[in-house]
Amino acid sequence: MSLASLYIKNVRNLAETHIEPAPCLNIIHGVNASGKTSLLEAIYLLGRARSFRSSHIQNVISKGADGFTVVGQVNISAEQRIPLGIEYMAEKMRMRAAGQTLERTSDLVTHLPLLLINPDSHKILTLGPRQRRRFMDWGVFHVEHAFMPVWARYCRALKQRNASLRCSGRSMPEDVWSMELQESASRIDSLRREYLRDYLPLFVGFVEKLLPLEGVSLRYLRGWAQDAEYREVLARSLEKDRSLGYTSRGPHRADVMIEVAGKPAQEYTSGGQQKLLICAMYLAQAALLKVRAQRQCIILVDDLPAELDTQHRRKLIDLLCELDAQIMVTTTDRELIHVPEIAGRKMFHVEHGVVTERTF
Numbered sequence: 353m354s355l356a357s358l359y360i361k362n363v364r365n366l367a368e369t370h371i372e373p374a375p376c377l378n379i380i381h382g383v384n385a386s387g388k389t390s391l392l393e394a395i396y397l398l399g400r401a402r403s404f405r406s407s408h409i410q411n412v413i414s415k416g417a418d419g420f421t422v423v424g425q426v427n428i429s430a431e432q433r434i435p436l437g438i439e440y441m442a443e444k445m446r447m448r449a450a451g452q453t454l455e456r457t458s459d460l461v462t463h464l465p466l467l468l469i470n471p472d473s474h475k476i477l478t479l480g481p482r483q484r485r486r487f488m489d490w491g492v493f494h495v496e497h498a499f500m501p502v503w504a505r506y507c508r509a510l511k512q513r514n515a516s517l518r519c520s521g522r523s524m525p526e527d528v529w530s531m532e533l534q535e536s537a538s539r540i541d542s543l544r545r546e547y548l549r550d551y552l553p554l555f556v557g558f559v560e561k562l563l564p565l566e567g568v569s570l571r572y573l574r575g576w577a578q579d580a581e582y583r584e585v586l587a588r589s590l591e592k593d594r595s596l597g598y599t600s601r602g603p604h605r606a607d608v609m610i611e612v613a614g615k616p617a618q619e620y621t622s623g624g625q626q627k628l629l630i631c632a633m634y635l636a637q638a639a640l641l642k643v644r645a646q647r648q649c650i651i652l653v654d655d656l657p658a659e660l661d662t663q664h665r666r667k668l669i670d671l672l673c674e675l676d677a678q679i680m681v682t683t684t685d686r687e688l689i690h691v692p693e694i695a696g697r698k699m700f701h702v703e704h705g706v707v708t709e710r711t712f
């Protein structure tokens with residue numbers, strides 16, 4: 353997938369913008385507060401129906417406007433292009449693809465697989481497992497169609513069990529949902545394992561290319577003991593779960609940790625190395641999506657030069673360009689990015705919310 357064109361209305365300081373991005377590399381430059389991150393945010397809204405910097409979607413709307421719109425023409429394949437659109441107006445989000453209204457965000461996400469690397473990305477190493485689970489499940493979701501329905505089944509059964517745990521006085525016979533939970537949990541676990549099995553060598557390969565760091569590995573924790581059946585774990589933790597009021601074990605508590613020589617990566621890495629590790633994580637996801645699902649994704653890199661020296665900036669941009677993906681990179685200073693002489697590249701300049709194409 354790639355964006356052939358993009359129309360943005362009333363996103364932050366972007367009043368009205370229309371661009372036609374290049375299929376491979378797009379460099380977006382401009383001074384501080386010109387609107388570069390807002391441009392990436394608009395693309396992210398189109399692919400995820402949420403912002404990466406505001407949990408309140410209203411904050412995205414340009415001051416004084418009553419809603420925002422983002423519409424893209426998406427290349428689904430060499431022969432097929434569809435319009436994809438998102439609009440937020442009167443506190444309602446509307447999503448459309450190929451002329452049809454979409455009911456679920458997952459339908460939108462399927463149409464535009466996109467990854468974001470920004471100065472906050474290192475938090476994936478240090479924050480709780482939720483972000484890392486999201487990261488892993490993004491990959492599983494896009495390469496394995498079976499994942500979404502089984503995850504929905506699991507969440508439904510989990511919700512019922514949690515509601516019942518909170519109903520004091522009502523006895524819960526040996527767990528009425530344990531069969532459903534057991535089946536869906538095992539399936540989720542095996543889909544995640546399969547994904548990570550293919551993912552690990554790609555990730556290690558990108559780490560080797562991007563930075564000299566020995567002994568990098570991934571540790572997957574499935575959310576309950578490795579040597580136990582999930583049904584037994586549920587039965588054993590029933591009393592504890594009752595007092596907590598929720599289910600304490602299961603795939604909803606899984607984690608995937610990045611380690612260096614068996615220790616958490618953030619303990620042994622500099623700021624620049626962390627950024628490069630994160631880039632390796634995302635590059636490997638994009639590469640695996642291509643191999644397993646023959647799908648191209650869009651990679652948004654906000655402030656690529658931050659934290660990186662000249663040599664690593666160059667390596668990173670070269671590796672990004674070698675991927676079969678559409679890349680959108682922002683920088684305050686155009687000179688900080690060495691732009692490879694490849695076909696399918698464009699440069700855009702942003703000034704006070706106005707985006708214009710520039711020649712190299």
Ligand SMILES: Nc1ncnc2c1ncn2[C@@H]1O[C@H](COP(=O)(O)OP(=O)(O)OP(=O)(O)O)[C@@H](O)[C@H]1O
Nearest residue numbers: 364365384385386387388389390411412413414415
């Ligand atoms: N809802 C909004 N309406 C209008 N303008 C907004 C809104 N939210 C933020 N802004 C402004 O939009 C401008 C562009 O912000 P943005 O973060 O896109 O800049 P940037 O080019 O990425 O800057 P930097 O290089 O500092 O990261 C800023 O001046 C910001 O204050």
Ligand SMILES: [Mg+2]
Nearest residue numbers: 388389390654
């Ligand atoms: Mg910015």
